[in-house]
Amino acid sequence: MFAQLLFAMSALLTVGGAIAVVVTKNIMHSCIFLLACLIGVAGLYATLGADFVAVTQIMVYVGGIVILMLFAVMLTGGKDFVSRAQNLLGLAPSMGNKWTFSIAILVSIVFLLTNISLIGNIVRSHAPKTFGNDYPSTVSQIGHLLVKDHVLAFELSSVLLLGALVGAAIIARPRKQ
Amino acid sequence: MNQTVVSYLSQYEFYDIILEAFGNNEGLLAFVIYSLFAVIIVALCATIGGLGTYAERKISADIQQRLGPNRVGPYGILQFLADGVKMMTKEDVMPFTADKMLFYLAPCLALVGVFATLAVLPWSSGFIMADMNVGIFYLIAISSLVGVSVFLGGYASNSKWSMLGGMRGASQIISYEIPVTISILAIVLLAGGMSFGAIVGHQKGLPTNWFIFHNPFAFVAFFVYFIGALAETNRAPFDLPEAESELVSGYHTEYTGMRFGFFALAEYIEVFVVCGVAAALFLGGSNLPFDISFDILPIQLVEVVIFMTKTLLLYYVVIWIRWTFPRLRVDQLMSICWKYLTPIAIVNLCGCAIWLVVFNGRSFAQIVFGGHH
Numbered sequence: 050m051f052a053q054l055l056f057a058m059s060a061l062l063t064v065g066g067a068i069a070v071v072v073t074k075n076i077m078h079s080c081i082f083l084l085a086c087l088i089g090v091a092g093l094y095a096t097l098g099a100d101f102v103a104v105t106q107i108m109v110y111v112g113g114i115v116i117l118m119l120f121a122v123m124l125t126g127g128k129d130f131v132s133r134a135q136n137l138l139g140l141a142p143s144m145g146n147k148w149t150f151s152i153a154i155l156v157s158i159v160f161l162l163t164n165i166s167l168i169g170n171i172v173r174s175h176a177p178k179t180f181g182n183d184y185p186s187t188v189s190q191i192g193h194l195l196v197k198d199h200v201l202a203f204e205l206s207s208v209l210l211l212g213a214l215v216g217a218a219i220i221a222r223p224r225k226q
Numbered sequence: 227m228n229q230t231v232v233s234y235l236s237q238y239e240f241y242d243i244i245l246e247a248f249g250n251n252e253g254l255l256a257f258v259i260y261s262l263f264a265v266i267i268v269a270l271c272a273t274i275g276g277l278g279t280y281a282e283r284k285i286s287a288d289i290q291q292r293l294g295p296n297r298v299g300p301y302g303i304l305q306f307l308a309d310g311v312k313m314m315t316k317e318d319v320m321p322f323t324a325d326k327m328l329f330y331l332a333p334c335l336a337l338v339g340v341f342a343t344l345a346v347l348p349w350s351s352g353f354i355m356a357d358m359n360v361g362i363f364y365l366i367a368i369s370s371l372v373g374v375s376v377f378l379g380g381y382a383s384n385s386k387w388s389m390l391g392g393m394r395g396a397s398q399i400i401s402y403e404i405p406v407t408i409s410i411l412a413i414v415l416l417a418g419g420m421s422f423g424a425i426v427g428h429q430k431g432l433p434t435n436w437f438i439f440h441n442p443f444a445f446v447a448f449f450v451y452f453i454g455a456l457a458e459t460n461r462a463p464f465d466l467p468e469a470e471s472e473l474v475s476g477y478h479t480e481y482t483g484m485r486f487g488f489f490a491l492a493e494y495i496e497v498f499v500v501c502g503v504a505a506a507l508f509l510g511g512s513n514l515p516f517d518i519s520f521d522i523l524p525i526q527l528v529e530v531v532i533f534m535t536k537t538l539l540l541y542y543v544v545i546w547i548r549w550t551f552p553r554l555r556v557d558q559l560m561s562i563c564w565k566y567l568t569p570i571a572i573v574n575l576c577g578c579a580i581w582l583v584v585f586n587g588r589s590f591a592q593i594v595f596g597g598h599h
Contacts, residue, residue: 051253077381078327084374104360104367112370112403116396119377123393188359188420 059092328382333488339371350529391476395467426511434591443577
């Protein structure tokens with residue numbers, strides 16, 4: 050019952066947050082709804098028993114990305130970004146024209162059908178797992194995979210991040226006259 | 227394996243009796259036990275937060291040779307209750323141009339972020355709400371909600387003071403997360419696990435087994451952690467987000483009544499939590515001295531007292547520091563974090579890893595005095 054309750058709450062938070070991000074007119078509010086949506090996704094990971102991934106989701110998105118977004122929005126205007134534009138269904142803020150909208154609808158239908166066929170196979174072939182009071186940890190498994198089997202990819206991604214950091218420092222550095 | 231307070235209690239006979247009373251519905255009983263523990267811990271921590279304000283005023287009075295609060299109750303100890311009543315009965319003022327939704331949301335987020343960390347705080351070997359495998363990682367992650375709330379509180383008030391305080395707060399919290407996390411990582415390395423059960427369980431016995439005395443690097447890591455934790459909880463000498471001489475009251479300038487109370491309570495409970503984490507990671511946590519172990523329920527209460535003693539001693543040090551040191555400047559704050567604490571923390575992490583390899587995981591005391599691993 051716990052798992053179902055957690056799933057219902059997380060799903061509601063994810064879907065509700067995602068809809069609110071698109072519908073709201075204030076970009077700061079969008080950021081906060083995005084936060085709710087991302088926490089909901091962390092809850093979904095937790096219901097799947099992926100504790101490490103769930104916590105990493107919170108760590109990366111709540112602690113990093115959302116604060117970064119808030120900073121960026123605020124330093125570039127913040128509240129002045131309230132959109133009054135309305136077209137097509139009366140939703141705002143709406144970007145693009147009817148061509149982009151129709152392409153987006155087409156793409157989302159294809160995406161939905163692909164997902165249904167993928168998930169349908171999984172649901173048919175596997176019985177749903179049930180978790181009791183204790184479930185196996187994923188921390189050691191992820192650790193072993195990261196530093197044994199996939200150590201090259203792991204190290205390369207850290208080099209990539211270092212490059213981004215150095216690049217940002219070079220761009221932000223005051224130039225000598 | 228993940229341990230919880232329910233799985234701990236289920237090893238006793240009375241659990242089966244209660245389970246029968248619940249019609250053998252384990253899920254319902256687990257829900258009831260979790261709720262009961264959550265209510266107890268939140269009430270306890272709210273009281274600790276309230277008493278924290280009293281302790282702060284009383285200790286600062288001692289340091290400055292004043293009397294401090296002494297009217298309400300014996301030695302003024304009921305002052306925090308009087309303050310609470312005052313907060314709740316005050317008028318709830320909101321600036322006309324404030325962002326209503328975010329203004330209401332920010333204090334709640336602060337309190338949610340702090341209370342969520344209590345789920346993994348190891349009160350004793352058995353009384354820990356959820357001893358998750360990702361325990362300490364979860365604590366670091368969820369407490370970053372406080373940073374978001376500080377920022378939002380500053381933004382939503384639509385006031386210059388609040389805005390500056392909120393920006394300072396958010397940048398300070400995300401900067402100091404780095405040395406704190408790397409210091410914690412060094413201890414995770416020594417314990418070989420991120421769950422509080424594993425970390426505290428490794429420090430059984432004499433104080434020489436505490437991780438702070440494990441090796442010289444861990445000793446330095448404790449101080450890096452403690453300084454970083456002071457900055458993360460916006461405590462003096464790092465209380466720039468609410469620097470009253472420059473910013474009136476920083477990010478909560480425009481907040482009145484219980485909304486301000488939420489921010490204050492969240493700050494005091496967060497100080498308690500970071501002190502508790504320091505006690506659990508470095509100072510042996512709730513272990514009984516000399517490796518005594520009786521597996522009966524009252525011993526758990528003794529362990530809770532030991533944990534609380536260590537935590538509240540550190541709490542005293544935090545208050546002591548606040549009333550002793552002057553506030554830093556913003557540039558000093560950032561240079562301390564990035565030029566000193568972060569490199570030191572990285573050296574500590576590497577040092578701990580090398581120590582583990584060279585001395586085969588033995589601690590300093592075990593090398594000097596001999597002894598088994």
